[in-house]
Amino acid sequence: MEKDRVKKFRIKRWDPERASKPRWEEFTVSLDPFERLLDGLIRIKDNLDGSLTFRSSCAHGMCGSCAMKINGKNALACQTLAKNTPEVVVLEPLPAFPVIKDLVVDMDPFFEKIGRIMPWLLEDGPPPERERTQSPEEMKKILDAIKCIMCGCCTSACPVYRAGKDLYLGPASLVKAARFIFDSRDAGWEERLEMVSGKNGIWRCHSIYNCYEVCPRSIDVTGIISRLKRMSVKKMLLPPRRPG
């Protein structure tokens, strides 16, 4: 097709089962301007090299499977259109997580970190007959945080997380914590705030804004962490009540 544009996919490939080091490989595929990079990857797997390995599922930015480093920046392959990329597209697995194969990384440490902050709503007593009420204004406080699809782009982009993977909770966990701490229905906010205020929590964030820059869901990640910091300081200075 004439409107097709030839794209070069330069992909960092590594099968730790067979090679001791990663290698770079280049594929040439044609992609419509409005096609996604994921379409290109599928085309490569279907036509050129069936062993190319990557994750994919929903293909429209709702599941977070195809997070990878695209031209040096973490993003979702299904959300990056061909027209918005240069002729050579460089793809690497997400940094900071162990590589399983090609563009697939081990997300277990990431989910484990999220699990550490008690990511569930804690009720204060038996629930009422009907729904608990929550004003639209109160709901707005968590509107940003509930957009998270846990793709790992933010955490993997964070230099602090990369430096101390086994220590720092990482931005995604903090967003998850904020989702509950700012939820007017949550009774466990105080305990959870203590948790993220520990030495591996919010204080490790130096407002580097990498997470904010890469978030495919446009969540103000750094802003949310700053809110947590303010809340933690307020809680230290003021008598205990739920600050905004």
Next chain:
Amino acid sequence: MRNLGATGFFLERASAILLVFLLAAHFIVIHFQGAGEDAWSHGAIFLRLSSPLWLVFYIIFLSVLLYHGFYGLWGIAVEYVRRVSLLAAIRACLVAVSLALWASGIFILANSQMLLANPPALCYKCHARGSIPSYRAMRFFGLHRPWQGAQTERALENFPASGKDVESAVTDPRLKVLSFTGSATVGWGLKRLACDK
């Protein structure tokens, strides 16, 4: 360990805000005089240390600076050091070094107070240049007439002054010798005043 993080973070920020003012004062008084100026000459420092306000200033400056700096270093250590025991050792080191530095600073200040009580005899020199920043800063802190309240014997060397301040300096009976750099008119006027003594 209740919310130590928040306290540390808060103190770090608070000390940072303090440092902005303290460092501004420090730079204006010491470093912005031009390289040839004598704001950190032995005499000038002793002059400042003779004032309790400056003494307090230096104690606060020292403490805040050390807290801010060493808390910062500790923060970096927390980020990169995984082994708990090593981290504890680093923490102990940082605390020890910062305390030692603080103690030596305090020792220097105390030592200066002892020297002030028993000073070597020196002449007083006056710079009648009211426009320079250090003068304005000293005026701001109410320290622009350092000889007032000073003992006769105290060493006083090279301070900035202008207009009325100079007049009061020249007429002050405790000032014995006056050297002057500045414009001729002012110089001659001063000479006349001094002759009246």
Next chain:
Amino acid sequence: MRYGQKGAQVRRRPGTGFLAFILHRGSGIILAFFILPHLYMLYFLKDPARYEAIRGVFINRMAVRLAGAGLLALVLAHGLNGARVMLLEAGAPSRLQKALFVTALIIGLLLLAAGARLMIAA
């Protein structure tokens, strides 16, 4: 087509925030160690002649004066970026982070120019 390990280099521009962070951290570490020479010098206050001798070295060498200006640059970098981060942490919108960095940079350069002139001039 296959490439070796170095085959595909991407030109990576570090993000503004990351640049600011590195600058902040680097200047912070250096500044923390600046306390040492200061205290070392003040230690000789008890001996005016010795003190003035050391001071002479500082005053009379242009290189040392320039280093003084460098100290100012570090303080400004650390302080102004600190102010930027504190503003953002206090609730300034995240989308302003780059603009704030540029602002801090401009203010810093202006202050540095003014301060360095005073420090270097004899």
Next chain:
Amino acid sequence: MLHRFDTLVIGSGLAGLSAAIEASRHGSVAVIAKLYPTRCHSSAAQGGIAAALGNEDPDSPEWHVYDTIKGSDYLADQDAVRTMCEAAVKTVIGLEHMGVPFSRTPGGKIAQRRFGGHTKEFGAAPVRRACYCADRTGLAIVTTLYEQSQRRGIKFFPEFHVLDIMMEGDRCLGAAAMEIRTGEICAFSACATILATGGYGRVFRTTSNAIQSTGDLPGILLEKGLPLEDMEFFQFHPTGLYGLGILVTEGARGEGGVLVNGKGERFMERYAPHIKDLAPRDMVSRAITTEIREGRGVGERDFVYLDLRAIPEKTLSERLPEIMNFCRIYMGVDPSVAPIPVVPTAHYAMGGIPTDQGGRVMKNEAGETTLGLFAAGECACVSVHGANRLGCNSLLDTVVFGRRAGEAAGKMKDIFMVEAAAESEEVLGPAKNTVSEILRRRGDEKTGAVRKDLQELMMGRCSVFRNEAGLKAALEGIKELKERAKHIAITDRGKRFNTEVLEAIELGRLIDLAEVIVSSAVQRKESRGAHSREDYPERDDKNWLKHTFAFKKAGAFKTEGNIEFSYRPVSIAGFPLRKREY
């Protein structure tokens, strides 16, 4: 590796998580899925979950029952529909208690909006019944249920691809799955196994379904000689983004969006004079397809416009932010200034594994169930959706029947003891064979090419409108594809994360399911709900008011190709059959 749990849940979408949470009250639960838990396709659900809360308009579960039955073109089992709709209110409130961040009314209650086919007073006017969280309801509920599962200590096995269900006669003993990361095949023994693997929209080219929605488990059951119910009914959602199939929620029309054809007409007025653009999905899809076929598509192309410009910008950004995003990213269109090009897109399988209301899998049309095997969600067919599902009822279905299956399955450990399997050829053999058989294949076919041809074939012959000739041709095509699939060559022979082998296995299942879909469509000689035959345009209640049970075995009444059929009557409980008009 050998694992032993009281309950095993396959699939970590809404149905799977609901079932797991419910089952965890009774014993140990493991969830295995071929994706990480929140990567499921439930998280792409946008519009809402239906429940007659009456927060915005007066509403009653009875009206909900009526709408669902009418929407299903009277093929739904009415007692099951009643069960679902009456549980809806409690279910949604239960979800809220678990922490789902629903959008709120100014008074702080759960906000609701209009949705296709949901009416008040038995069809009088559209009603606000869909409880939503902007247009990311699925994501909000999935995330919350995943959180609650973590709280309950449910053991997750992410990225395990189920290759085989371990059956012993009529009893299910668990499943064999490949740990994708290592290639190792593990046995999971359990007293109860719940299948919640979702849909199989990937048999079609243009689909809103995830790449991973490949119907693995229905395919496996088919091979085990178990039936699949009502497979001919596959819903096409009227508004998928042109060329991509990404969904634009019905909520967009619920908020005031309208469909416009190439002439600028609001054509739904002609097809459903009463509720217009909020007609059920099968009708709207047919209307759009008709408009395009009769040359009233937009420009020279084959789509119509969904016009959201009448909706205030604030409403758009508050209630449909994801839609706005999708349109901007994927179409380069800002819905607040330009209409969105849309086409019907394969969306939801009404049919699936037949179950009773407790999620027990039926082994025949008589309703006899298998011991220890349960199913819920899109892969199951209770059947509450009949011939056409109403929008927002799918989330409700997954949660209500997921929980019911979970409860029934959790109690299995008291009546059905299953010991941990021993590592033997008998247990893991079939699963290992599936893989080695694929690896043994030699030839020059590629998975991608065969899959693409299958999807094109299904899209062309078996989509919104169907006819005998097309369906027969499709069956021929499928036969050919089956042959081609035998010659697929695998280039990746490693064990670690070998998605190429898995894709080939998935393709095999997809072809099997396509065959069942087409065969079922051929034998149902009437038009009902989503199954619209051009050669039989009328609903035929006399002959066809019955569920199709498709088997891959001999001994049933009727045969189409390799598939054999038997039938199960529809349960009617209170709502007599009427002509379906909106």
